[in-house]
Amino acid sequence: MSLQGAAGAEELVFYVNGRKIIEKNADPEQMLLSYLRKRLRLTGTKYGCGGGGCGACTVMISTYESTSKKIQHYSANACLLPICSLYGTAVTTVEGVGSTKTRVHPVQERLAKCHGSQCGFCTPGMVMSIYTLLRNHPEPTSEQITAALAGNLCRCTGYRPILDACKTFCQESACCQSKPNGKCCMDQEDDLFDKREKVCTGLFSTDEFQPLDPTQELIFPPELMRMAESQPKRTLVFRGERMTWISPVSLDELLDLKATHPKAPLVVGNTNVGPEMKFRGVLHPVVIAPARVLDLNLVKCTDDGLTLGAACSLTLVKDVLTNATSEFPEEKTKIFRAVLQQLRTLGGEQIRNVASLGGNIVSRKSTSDLNPILAAGNCMLNLVSRGRKRQIPLSDIFADGASNNTIMPEEILVSIYIPHSRKGEYVSAFRQAPRRENALPITNAGMRVLFEEGTDIIKDLSIFYGGSVSTTICAKQTCQALIGRYWNEQMLDAACRLVLKEIALPGLAWGEKVDYKKTLIVSFFYRFFLEVLQSLKTMDPCHYPSIPMEYGSVLQDFETKMPQSIQIYQDIEPGQPPQDPVGRPIMHQSGIKHATGEAIYIDDLPSVDGELFLAVVTSSRAHAKIVSIDTSEALKGPGVFDIITAHDVPATNEFYYSNEPEIVFARNKVTCVGQIVCAVAADSDVHAKQAAAKVKIEYEVLEPVILTIEEAIKHNSFFEPKRKLEQGNVDQAFETVDKILEGQIHIGGQEHFYLETQSVLAVPKGEDKEMDMYVSTQHPAIIQEMVSASLGVPANRIMCHVKRVGGAFGGKLLKAGLLASVAAVAANKTSRAVRLVLSRGDDMLITGGRHPFIGKYKVGFMNDGRIIAVDAKFYINGGCTPDESVLVSEVSLLKMDNAYRIPNLRCWGYACKTNLPSNTAFRGFGFPQSALVTETWITGIADKTGLSPEKIREINMYRENEQTHFKQQLDPQNLIRCWNECMEKSAYYSRKTAIKEFNKQNYWKKKGIAIVPMKFPFGLGTRYLSQAAALVHIYTDGSVLLTHGGIEMGQGIHTKMIQVASRELNIPMSCIHFCETSTTTIPNACASVGSAGTDVNGMAVKDACQTLLKRLQPIINKNPKGTWNDWIEEAFKQSVSLSATGYFRGYNESMDWEKGEGQPFTYFLYGAACSEVEINCLTGDHKNLRTDIVMDIGCSINPAVDIGQIEGAFVQGIGLYTMEELNYSPEGVLYTRGPDQYKIPAVCDIPEQFTVSLLSSSQNPYAIYASKGIGEAGLFLGCSVFFALRDAVTSVRNERGLKETFTLNSPLTPEQIRAACADEFTEMMTNNGSASSTPWAISM
């Protein structure tokens, strides 16, 4: 059937939240996400990545199957779901689940009340994943919950509170019953609670939760059922601007279509074709959607195996295989089990629910987790084309071009046959990924061996690997060579040598992690060897040797368990009035709105009439002259309105915050890949992006190109000034020490990965050059300043508004200002409203992140562990513009002592100027790096002295009132209390002994434990940076409108400010409203940074409220029994002003860098964390078993918010130190531009046991209500996991006789762990050099 012959374009009929949608012009290129957001104005479903990797866009799809009469619900990523695939389905979005206008659904209520949302951007996606789970399983198990959330990322909460909310739906006990005495792990009073203190553990009360009532849910639309039953199925055709979608219903039609359009892809889940079109610009004029063809949905069980239709979703495959494993004897289901093993961690549930088995196979990606095992398992493909049917072994489709058996363009894969395993056959599948769940594999494998009957002589062997080269590869020669061999050590040796020789990984194109992949290739085989040996032994214990006891545990993979967690905080004083909310775990003020999707972010704002969308064009060279910019093709694109360059900037294009500029548009040259050169304004984001791709820029490369810190040192390329701190006499001290340790550590950068990408809406107001700027920023004043300077208008014409920000972490300061200028210049030129929302890829490419860092150190110490002298140099990779790099290097110097007294210290800080995108502020601001350097040499001293790291820490910890290295006084009492409590609560020493025992009994798995103290100085270094203002209006109905200069970006500042106002005015929180932060209400507000928001704005709010109360006092005194409303009414009548500003001048902080002395901080937070991990030495994988944190945060204003900050920061720290790896090409191009390549922690990464205790009886005289600013500190404690991993690696190395100290860089990824666990397999790599000397990626 030809396209021309197909019926005319159809109406697309589906339902959204119970409402019928008839789309007459369905565009096959349109995904459900943009349709919901732009067309239906349902903005609750969020954009986080566009590629299926973050879950922010999760919706529920419901279908009705007329033959079985079954309704099915499944979660899916709206960003990859073509609307054309939705014919006859019902879509439920977060708005359809519940809303404040109708009824808030129990899922939404509990997520909010359990404090499961901070910035709230991921929350609708979380709600939808949980909601869908509950529709299918109203009383889910904990495994079902963790599986349902595996595809949803949250950058703020650390997941614990989200899981707590989910647990409330579980019937099973939250108790682990793991204690030997049958006691629950939650039952830890003995260890955890100090009986003298009145402490609380609950952050929410389940009593107030509505019950889940499945009868209240939206029903499946009866009309869709009628449609499915009464209307004969017919071919559907949808035509868009560039693409036609044809969905046939019979195999014959499908074959005809495929014959006519051999190049047209078959789209089922669109999880492969979709990302190719979006991210690689592939355009398919015709796509064929075969999902409705029955033959492709077949599930057939025969005596010898299973036949599954190619369009079966991976979830269905999983269900069918799970059933089969319980129906058939184990002997027959070994292949099924191995496939299931891979399916458990393949993608997230949203992906598995739509991705098809055929799609995974046919796309032949090297990262397919199924192909290696299906190929090894002798699975067959049933292929059909017009007039021809054939069955081929699946393994043939990877043949290296020699075989004729590859799938022909006109052929359709109809089904896959998965055979039963046979007697004497053993099958296994393996994978290692950067993250255990929802991450493409680095390497995977499928292996099968068949023995001669009753022997261990190999009759048939099949080994396939994935992840290594461009497709699945077979170790054919190895397998052939091993046939006839016994399954013994000699065979293993030969196999490893042969397989390494055969699977040659070319070094360049696939050069990523070559040695690691090769190590995995042999390690996987070794594991298979052990598994098979063990099975042989079980079957015939007399004949076969058992594997050594200590090898057994490696045969168990790590699993994600529902974490058990406890939060401990001090109760409020007994005399505190019940209506006073301070000190109570109050829910985030926007919590419910986050969960219902009603919370508005920039891109949720309705479009303004005539609005244009902006797409930026960025440099593809790291250092080059711009020879020409050719915009002619781009300007011809549909919907294109204009192209904006540096020439269109009316005034300032270059901002000098130091002696080198921050640049809005590159003018004559570019200094990094990702620098904005120009921007296309068009009538839609799609048109703007299409045109942006057509802008041609000609470059002339300039020398030098400096990318790494080493290159910057070589070229003496630094931002000035360089900084130094010195105390004591370092040189002399080195002469007195027993030993000297020298070394260096590299700490990689970190991407902010706020879930809401950088977003701006610039709206010219049409007169007096006024412009409204709606920006996702943590610093509205700098937006106002930069936009007004760019446009050359006074600041009083630019109004910047921020309602909330979907995560920032330091990344939405100057970078947001530059992007706001880009949008404002475009709005000014076009006189139209302009929206600029960066795609995830552009955001990661353009906006920089945490500075990569090299710490070089020389440390002198005594044999008893005392540190005498430190000489250190810190280099940070600042990128191409200064931003705040010098400040970051200063802070890294000021905080480098962490918790230790270092009598003689010299330390230099250098901010390197390179041709990378400019790096910027990031939670912790230099401290997480410099303190990691300190903790690294502490561990080094432990290695050298033979003392334990905790002993070295204790010996050198600040003990009494003393001075820091810049002569600021500190009282470390609470540091010591935190340390001691953490020791006690974590039962450190007894667990250390248990770990030692475990390590003795396990060879390939090891545990490690570490406890790390922390001193976190609070302050911004200068008084004016911590000034703050507030404005409080009381209206005549008694309601209060509060505003201040702080930005709500998830840290709950508005909630806390309302708590402050409520206490001061003595009125319920419900009377107080916060609308937005704006430059019109609070001028010149300082940035919300450095954990200071609550401290400084709290003071200002308190001040304003006290002013108002003072004015009201005479009225209250006259009528003490009156109500708030009475007093306000009276005040109005008496012409008492009901509006007041409040002000806080800032902390008296200063630092004299010439002298190296000062009081740059106001007070210190303290903490300690103890973490325990387990590693798999064969793969480098690890599991976070337990973390106990004790933190001194003064008197918490809101323990739920503060504990949330600690946990969220801690998990972000786990990401920094153990997972998040940015990869740049040798040309300076960032490879890692989305959640598919850059892995932030997911649900599977949080500790199985997670306790956070707030130190009791801690007072802070310097901040509001004796609290302490807590936003950043917890991040550093993530390094306890880093050092626990190091501890585990140390015990591996000790056991292998490797006694010398070793350095581990950050992030401590599975690759590094595997390499550090040196053994015979890593040894093989030393003699197996990579094919190319050009690295695939370089370390910045």
Ligand SMILES: Cc1cc2nc3c(=O)[nH]c(=O)nc-3n(C[C@H](O)[C@H](O)[C@H](O)COP(=O)(O)OP(=O)(O)OC[C@H]3O[C@@H](n4cnc5c(N)ncnc54)[C@H](O)[C@@H]3O)c2cc1C
């Ligand atoms: C976020 C994310 C995470 C992922 N994680 C993993 C992972 O961990 N492990 C893993 O293995 N995979 C992973 N994948 C890949 C995913 O499993 C595959 O993309 C998916 O299985 C492809 O199926 P589909 O139906 O979506 O394919 P589509 O995109 O619809 O089509 C895929 C291709 O296969 C062809 N095709 C499909 N069906 C047929 C047929 N019947 N006959 C002939 N040709 C056909 C099409 O022409 C097309 O070229 C991930 C994907 C995403 C987006």
Ligand code: FES
């Ligand atoms: S936006 Fe769809 S998964 Fe990230």
Ligand code: FES
């Ligand atoms: S609350 Fe999850 S990303 Fe912010």
